[in-house]
Amino acid sequence: MILADNRWRWALWIGIAMLLLALPFATEALLGRSWVRILAVALLFVMLALGLNIVVGFAGLLDLGYIAFFAVGAYSYALLASPQFGIHWPVLLLLPLGAALAALFGILLGAPTLRLRGDYLAIVTLGFGEIIRVFLNNLNRPVNITNGPQGITLIDPIRFGDFSLARTHEIAGITFSAVHNYYYVFLLFAVLTIIISLRLERSRIGRAWVAIREDELAASAMGINTRNLKLLAFAMGASFGGVAGGLFAAFQGFVSPESFHLIDSIMVLCMVVLGGMGNVAGVVLGAVLLTALPEALRYIGPLQQRWLGEVLIDPADLRMLLFGLALVLMMLLRPEGLWPARRRAPPAPREAAHGH
Amino acid sequence: MDTEVLLEARGISKRFGGLAALSSVSFSVRRGEIFGLIGPNGAGKTTLFNMLTGLARPDGGEILLDGARIDGLKPHAIAARGIARTFQNIRLFGSMTALENVMVGRHLRSDGGVLGAVLRSRAAVAEEHAIAARAHELLDYCGLGQRAGDIARDLPYGDQRRLEIARALATEPKLLALDEPAAGMNATETAALRALLERILFSGITLLLIEHDMNLVMGLSHQVAVLDYGEKIAAGSPEQVQRDPRVIEAYLGGAFA
Numbered sequence: 001m002i003l004a005d006n007r008w009r010w011a012l013w014i015g016i017a018m019l020l021l022a023l024p025f026a027t028e029a030l031l032g033r034s035w036v037r038i039l040a041v042a043l044l045f046v047m048l049a050l051g052l053n054i055v056v057g058f059a060g061l062l063d064l065g066y067i068a069f070f071a072v073g074a075y076s077y078a079l080l081a082s083p084q085f086g087i088h089w090p091v092l093l094l095l096p097l098g099a100a101l102a103a104l105f106g107i108l109l110g111a112p113t114l115r116l117r118g119d120y121l122a123i124v125t126l127g128f129g130e131i132i133r134v135f136l137n138n139l140n141r142p143v144n145i146t147n148g149p150q151g152i153t154l155i156d157p158i159r160f161g162d163f164s165l166a167r168t169h170e171i172a173g174i175t176f177s178a179v180h181n182y183y184y185v186f187l188l189f190a191v192l193t194i195i196i197s198l199r200l201e202r203s204r205i206g207r208a209w210v211a212i213r214e215d216e217l218a219a220s221a222m223g224i225n226t227r228n229l230k231l232l233a234f235a236m237g238a239s240f241g242g243v244a245g246g247l248f249a250a251f252q253g254f255v256s257p258e259s260f261h262l263i264d265s266i267m268v269l270c271m272v273v274l275g276g277m278g279n280v281a282g283v284v285l286g287a288v289l290l291t292a293l294p295e296a297l298r299y300i301g302p303l304q305q306r307w308l309g310e311v312l313i314d315p316a317d318l319r320m321l322l323f324g325l326a327l328v329l330m331m332l333l334r335p336e337g338l339w340p341a342r343r344r345a346p347p348a349p350r351e352a353a354h355g356h
Numbered sequence: 357m358d359t360e361v362l363l364e365a366r367g368i369s370k371r372f373g374g375l376a377a378l379s380s381v382s383f384s385v386r387r388g389e390i391f392g393l394i395g396p397n398g399a400g401k402t403t404l405f406n407m408l409t410g411l412a413r414p415d416g417g418e419i420l421l422d423g424a425r426i427d428g429l430k431p432h433a434i435a436a437r438g439i440a441r442t443f444q445n446i447r448l449f450g451s452m453t454a455l456e457n458v459m460v461g462r463h464l465r466s467d468g469g470v471l472g473a474v475l476r477s478r479a480a481v482a483e484e485h486a487i488a489a490r491a492h493e494l495l496d497y498c499g500l501g502q503r504a505g506d507i508a509r510d511l512p513y514g515d516q517r518r519l520e521i522a523r524a525l526a527t528e529p530k531l532l533a534l535d536e537p538a539a540g541m542n543a544t545e546t547a548a549l550r551a552l553l554e555r556i557l558f559s560g561i562t563l564l565l566i567e568h569d570m571n572l573v574m575g576l577s578h579q580v581a582v583l584d585y586g587e588k589i590a591a592g593s594p595e596q597v598q599r600d601p602r603v604i605e606a607y608l609g610g611a612f613a
Binding site: 195196199200202204205206207208210211215218219220221222223224225226232236341 | 409410411430431432435436440441443447448449450451452456459460461462463464466468469470472473474476480483484487523524526527
């Protein structure tokens with residue numbers, strides 16, 4: 001019986017894996033290559049949203065400047081793998097470095113805000129996010145570090161030896177273009193962040209985070225060092241953002257402060273909240289939907305043309321209007337998110353637990 | 357040093373603005389006894405508890421556990437030294453299951469980190485099983501074995517109070533401080549609670565008890581201290597305290613005169 005159960009589970013996972021592997025080709029055939037790119041970006045947002053979910057969803061610390069960690073990761077990659085300084089470090093060094101730097105910034109943000117909660121924490125983190133962006137915007141004088149608003153161009157693509165993801169490859173008769181290559185790399189990283197999130201959630205550390213979220217005072221009275229665990233949440237969450245930032249820089253080949261506005265922080269927060277704060281599956285769903293939805297709403301222009309014979313409402317306006325409407329409806333109909341966090345059944349079955 | 361004494365409070369004072377919540381309160385709790393703390397509402401009992409558990413700092417005085425100063429330590433450090441508590445207004449982790457609440461209590465006595473959890477190391481998995489097994493035991497011990505998978509905030513009131521005790525026991529305390537554990541319980545629940553507290557005492561844990569149920573506190577306690585307007589007005593055995601004219605006047609009045 002257990003064997004059969006396991007077999008079904010394996011069959012399910014293999015099915016999902018095949019689906020995800022075939023997805024970019026199906027998408028390209030049905031919707032065109034631009035949608036493969038959107039898929040890749042969605043995977044980056046999955047990583048970002050899961051990182052923010054550790055801070056907001058698990059530990060309950062409202063962070064409105066999360067995109068700053070994405071920026072730290074992106075710029076650390078961009079500066080160390082571009083003609084800007086003539087440095088071209090390998091990706092396998094830069095991604096861990098980006099994660100570590102972002103984690104450091106996470107602690108820098110976390111340390112002074114330990115006593116703050118709710119709205120007050122939100123304001124400070126918002127300010128922090130803006131400070132990072134303003135710094136990136138202005139660090140071109142007197143010494144040019146970030147190249148200011150122009151941003152950094154000609155960033156190295158991800159490369160393993162002679163195998164560059166930016167080039168088209170033909171493997172076993174299948175053509176993989178750059179965007180396909182990146183999709184698979186991002187998929188790998190997204191799956192890793194999902195696994196890390198799930199395992200953390202069901203661990204001693206994850207329980208301590210949720211305890212802090214539920215009742216910080218009771219958590220500390222039960223022996224949880226709330227200071228250390230909050231800093232750990234900031235650092236872990238930030239490191240996800242740092243890795244995603246590095247991947248983003250390599251994928252785009254270009255970064256500028258324009259990509260790291262407050263609205264981007266809010267967007268990632270929306271993914272977490274809309275999907276279902278604290279629930280990994282919900283957050284993934286939120287990230288994919290909120291990346292795809294604005295893109296899908298671009299078709300409103302052509303559809304108006306076809307059905308009404310002319311474009312009555314500017315698609316860009318309508319897009320934001322519908323997006324706002326969707327958010328309001330969500331808050332009214334499903335305030336806990338599309339796929340809310342449900343506390344699971346006991347992690348270890350009684351018998352098994354007693355057997356050990 | 358008197359090794360009989362587990363907890364000693366010396367001249368504890370606390371002011372909130374112009375109000376003296378506690379003025380130079382001293383008492384000592386002996387190992388293996390139940391120490392009752394009574395007094396009218398607003399007498400400063402919970403304030404005293406908050407200082408014993410690090411949630412508030414005394415303005416003056418010293419608190420010693422096993423002869424070592426603990427006043428001024430952070431709550432988690434005091435919990436590590438061996439004081440666990442429950443709360444008058446129940447403070448469970450509402451969205452977690454009963455089992456998970458108790459598992460949080462094991463945090464202090466386990467040390468799995470991020471790496472072990474992410475890599476699912478053999479040690480981390482074994483520790484997780486041990487935590488769950490111990491939490492199940494404690495739920496059984498407190499009569500909540502059937503409630504393991506229930507969400508804490510959905511539990512009946514009496515179960516929530518007992519769950520707080522199970523969670524506190526998970527930290528392996530030397531001293532368990534209970535802030536009105538029988539509040540809101542009916543007679544049957546109170547009787548079950550009393551049996552549970554006696555079991556806990558027999559297992560070697562010292563109990564500090566704030567309680568308004570006079571039958572319970574007088575029946576269980578070895579020593580009782582009475583607070584009134586932030587001052588200790590009497591202390592001694594339950595019989596002595598019940599005969600004390602100041603206590604009768606201040607507090608027991610109608611019920612025991």
